[in-house]
Amino acid sequence: MTERRNDSAAWQAARQWQERARRARPSTAMSGPKLVMTWLLFGVMMILGTVIGLFFLLVGWLMLPLVRRRMKKRMEQMRADQATDIDEGFYADHRPGGTQQVLEGDYQVKE
Template structure:
């Protein structure tokens, strides 16, 4: 079984990785202290990032009512603008080319119908 595993490329790569991992382990006290402070710094950075993210989330939630009010005012202004466009002028004046149906139409004068 050992003979067959030595020919396997994946097994050889795993053995080389295991040997490199054993060499890179901190054997002295200085390496252990450095590893401890590295993890401590990483943990502190994660806590700072979590607090900052939570703070930005709260700011976003606090701004939502103001943004909703602003968007509502903008929508009301747009509706008012469209309402003046629709209601302005007489029927004949407010007709636009895109409002007309295709075909040939004659517009009758109201004075002819009233007789």
């Protein structure tokens, strides 16, 4: 008899749990038109994102020659500045009988 009471109490607890689960779930499913509109909105957003991405890709490709030209000019200017610095230093340090300071050490120029 005690088993029957425990059994019925367990069944009652299970029924109460099922009832709470039913109440927690939304009772209305998404309607057809609402579902179609959601998918259409998602599709439009995907297409719009793809178009914007392709636009930025195209802008980047169009800017490449301009950036390359600017970098080329900058490198030529740096090389010209460096060549000027080297020439000035070379002629100033190479006097007959003078000394020259270089990275490896001190040397004297022999005639």
